[in-house]
Amino acid sequence: MFTEELFSKSARSNLRKDLSFANAIVEATNNVYDKDSNPRGVLNLGVAVNKLQEDMVLDKLNSINAVTKKDLDYGDPIGSTELRHNITDDIIVVNGLTSGLDKLASVLCDPGDAILIPSPCYSSFNLDFSLESKANVQLVKIPLVEFHDPGHISYYKSVYNELLEKGIKTKLIVITNPNNPLGICYSRPVLEAILQFANENSIFVLFDEIYALSVYRNQSYYKVNESNSTESDKQSSSPIISELDKFVPFESILSWNNLDNFIDPKLLIVAHGLSKDFCLNGFRVGWFVSPWNKSLNNAISILSEFSYIAGIADSIATRLLGDFDFIESFIVTVQKNLLVSFEKTTSYLNKKKVPFVPGMAGPFLWINIREQLFIWKNKNLKNGEKPLESLSELTFEDEISMWKDILENGRIYVTSGASYHSEEPGWIRLIFAIPWETLELGLDRLFDFITNSS
Ligand SMILES: Cc1ncc(COP(=O)(O)O)c(C=O)c1O
Numbered sequence: 001m002f003t004e005e006l007f008s009k010s011a012r013s014n015l016r017k018d019l020s021f022a023n024a025i026v027e028a029t030n031n032v033y034d035k036d037s038n039p040r041g042v043l044n045l046g047v048a049v050n051k052l053q054e055d056m057v058l059d060k061l062n063s064i065n066a067v068t069k070k071d072l073d074y075g076d077p078i079g080s081t082e083l084r085h086n087i088t089d090d091i092i093v094v095n096g097l098t099s100g101l102d103k104l105a106s107v108l109c110d111p112g113d114a115i116l117i118p119s120p121c122y123s124s125f126n127l128d129f130s131l132e133s134k135a136n137v138q139l140v141k142i143p144l145v146e147f148h149d150p151g152h153i154s155y156y157k158s159v160y161n162e163l164l165e166k167g168i169k170t171k172l173i174v175i176t177n178p179n180n181p182l183g184i185c186y187s188r189p190v191l192e193a194i195l196q197f198a199n200e201n202s203i204f205v206l207f208d209e210i211y212a213l214s215v216y217r218n219q220s221y222y223k224v225n226e227s228n229s230t231e232s233d234k235q236s237s238s239p240i241i242s243e244l245d246k247f248v249p250f251e252s253i254l255s256w257n258n259l260d261n262f263i264d265p266k267l268l269i270v271a272h273g274l275s276k277d278f279c280l281n282g283f284r285v286g287w288f289v290s291p292w293n294k295s296l297n298n299a300i301s302i303l304s305e306f307s308y309i310a311g312i313a314d315s316i317a318t319r320l321l322g323d324f325d326f327i328e329s330f331i332v333t334v335q336k337n338l339l340v341s342f343e344k345t346t347s348y349l350n351k352k353k354v355p356f357v358p359g360m361a362g363p364f365l366w367i368n369i370r371e372q373l374f375i376w377k378n379k380n381l382k383n384g385e386k387p388l389e390s391l392s393e394l395t396f397e398d399e400i401s402m403w404k405d406i407l408e409n410g411r412i413y414v415t416s417g418a419s420y421h422s423e424e425p426g427w428i429r430l431i432f433a434i435p436w437e438t439l440e441l442g443l444d445r446l447f448d449f450i451t452n453s454s
Contacts, residue, residue: 028413097286183359265292363433370426410449
């Protein structure tokens, strides 16, 4: 007779996991709003995709999409030589970075070994790193206001020491640079402190640089804006926002020429892929680069049997990435389009007096809708609940209830801050890389729904 007891412990514990955040992404992606054909569909302002140059991507792909005999065969489990050659040396291609993260966790961690991830962080990391490997994902809560302060390494140290006291080994630190969800980049002094700490304790560091080419604000932009902003603008922004609104450029860890001063580079690995910068998350193509550690590459390659990319994806990606002129102009277009949409979105948010972290990279903004959550909460009190009197009474439970209401009844998907392990209730991650007509409709609908629903 069948019972779930027949499954492995691992499968049974996976079946007990709360997948409501992951399931919402599937609904938002597959039941898309269209005013004529699917008016009850979901307006997706939450999944990190860049829709701003879809026609350019489609035209290019359709122009190179000829299936050849080679595409019918098994390829190379780590990506064809041509594809790898078009990206860089010492690379392992996997079927999406998600799949790669799972493999990396299995290579580095025995069940129970810890992976430290600074929060707020990408919501799926927890599942990606732990579902199969049974690694122990531990958040390191970094107060937003300290993001650029190298002294915040003390938070890593205290989580590390607490785990050590319990006999738990830390194997990996995950740094997402540019950061998801904040849209800002790590400064050198912060990264140096993290690298030194990792080196002292023989911890690997993964640099997830999946948004590396989506940097849309540069130094001259900041200079112009700095000279245009008035004293009253500066005084009216919150201390967190003014602390974070400074130009910290993105520098790939692959470009550092003095890594040895901070860490044994064998402890480093870098990740990138087609999903974000190339707007192709459906292709399921990601990769690891580790020019410093052949045996780490080999250990991941052995698992690559389970993460072949499809022959057709390999050959299209090879032809796409091999067209250097196209890629150059495409990246310029991506960055320009992001900037235009950032300007429109932030001026909309400013009019609504909604604070946000002033991002410079990636298709998202980390915005604070505590005021709106407060209004929503007082209109949706449960039996016996007294009206809240101050914002500080809001809870993550309130935030998640509002998020569910927005999805189920407002038919809008945004990413709740709680799923990203935010510091306090009331943050959401908003995707702004959406054609303005749809984005504006979504934002109007979102704010109307929150403040009027009961
Ligand atoms: C920081 C980060 N890493 C990895 C991924 C997953 O990438 P892929 O589509 O290649 O699986 C995402 C997707 O949102 C992400 O934001």
